[in-house]
Amino acid sequence: MAAPLSRVPAEADPSFAELIAARPHLSAHALDGLTVEEVPLARIAAEIGTPTWVYSAGALRRRARALASALDGAGLRASIHYAVKANSSRAVLRVLADEGLGADVVSEGELRAARAAGIPASAIVFSGVGKTERELRLALEEDIAQINLESAEEAVMLSALAAAMGRTARVALRVNPDVDARTHAKITTGRSENKFGVAIAEAPALYARLAALPGLEPVGVATHIGSQITAGMAAYRAAYARLAELVRALRAAGLPVRHVDCGGGLGIPYRDEPAPLPEALAGAIKSTLGLLGLPVMLEPGRWIAGPPGLLLASVILQKQGADRRFLVLDAAMNDLVRPAMYEAWHGILPVGARDLVAPLAPAEVVGPVCETGDTFARGRALPSLSPGALVAFLDAGAYGAVMSSTYNMRPLAAEVMVDGARFAVTRERQSYAALLGAERLPPWLGEAAP
Incomplete structure (x- = not known):
């Protein structure tokens, strides 16, 4: 039996009921409280402890299928390469690999993680502005599908490596279309002042040069x-229209173009803000690139992995300040850094059945790290929560665990995957022995006293 849910009195914030209703993998029950698929979060906390990352396998599958369906419905020949940087959990990667997704990687570690999860090399794209020689060698050895080149200098480096190894690298040229995506300044990548790609005006000459360099196949x-x-599809349409013009110019010059890599970036509603659906993105691709008759590639990360994940935390104490209430949690900015780094808003739900229907009052939600920036939310309407009460940070599956640190010598949190009525630990909580054991004293300092 589902429990009735109290409404957040802040006019700008969605209610607990609205937050849950918008996330099909979540539900609230009169006895078990907040539940992911068929597993109560209180059960996970009792067995695994907190803080713990929790991922819904069912939600990952639904979102991967929804994106694939939208692309297919638009009549596009499309391949999806999940952006591993959003969430590199091997369990997450395996679920997506089983759904037929490839991978977009930006480091040797991500490439190895994708391969370890069962993603074939033939479905892997290597992006990133600063690939090292070691990383490029590995990409060549693995014979991955494509390396996205971001500069003439990188092209020369890869050409020399490929020729020395007797390999041919399939490459795409990443262009910077100088389009403002109207997103946070720290995560925009397509403007002329950003470090990514080459200016689109320089692309035809550089693409021709790629075709002439040994070891490269553009x-x-x-x-x-x-x-x-x-902010809608305008930025995508503008960028893709410029790509279409570039492809026509390359073809006119007799240069081969087999496909277009459209990137990723599709946003999700963390609060209750409007966010475009995959069908809108598919429509933008179709209207701008469709007449080229080429297959397209997409590199979504957040849209697939964000909503299926949450961070489960416990209340350490509730502190009454001079003019405000503080909820101090055992999760901190070293676990989920997005609020401190990006001023990001995450839904915060109490887990207990009674807490979901208790009276609400404003609270500062903070962690125990010795930084004022270790603040998750200000003035958030939440019930009075006793020590040990549980809360869940929603939509934390992307850029959550992957951006964690051990600041303040805090071990990395555990990770759990839920699939229907079952769950399993997919990454053990880091032990203090492992945290301390990673360091070494120089021999001249001797061993520490016991």
Whole structure:
């Protein structure tokens, strides 16, 4: 039996009921409280402890299928390469691999994680502005699908490596279309002042040069204009229209173009803000690139992995300040840094059945780290919560665990995957032995006294 849910009295914030209703993998029950699929979060906390990241396998599958369906419905020949940087959990990658998704990686570690999760090399794209020689060698050895080149200098480096190894690298040229995606300044990537890609005006000459360099096989062009794009499709259409013009110019010059890499960046509604659906993105691609008759590639990260994940935390204490109430949690900015780094808003739900229907009052939600910036929310309407009460940070599946640190010598949190009525630990909580054991004293300092 579902429990009735109290409404947040702040006019700008969605209610607990609205937050849950918008996330099909969540539900509230009169006895078990907040539940992911069929598993009560209180059960996970009792068995695994907190803080703990929790991912819904069912939600990952639904979102991967929804994106694939939207692309197919638009009549596009499209391949989806999940952006591993959003969430590199091997369990998450395996679920998506089983759904037929490839991977977009930006480091050797991500490439190895994708391969370890069962994603074939033939479905992996290597992006990023600063690939090292070691990383490029590995990409060549693995014979991955595509390397996205971001500069003439990188092209020369890869050409020399490929020729020395007797390999041919399939490459796409990432262009910077100088389009403002109207997202946070720290996650925009398609403007002329950003470090990514080459100016689109320089692309035809550089693409021709790629075709002449030994060890390189240019196969297409790529772009990526930013992350968490929610301001409609105008920026996408502008960027893709410029890509279409570039492809026509390359073809006119007799240069081969096999496909177009459209990047990612589709945003999600963390609060209750409007966010475009995959069908809108598919429509933008169709209207701008469809007449080229080329397959397209997409590199979504947040849209797939964000909503299926949450961070489960416990209340350490409730502190009454001079003019405000503080809820101090055992999770901190070292676990979920997005609020401190990006001023990001995450829904925060009490987990207990009674707490979901208790009276609400404003609270400052903070962690125990010795930084004022260790603040998750200000003036958030929440019930009075006793020590040990549980809360869940919503939409934390992307840029959550992957951006964690051990600041203040706090071990990395555990990770759990839920699939229906079952759950399993997919990453053990870091032990203090492991945290301390990673360091070494120089021999001249001797061993520490016991």
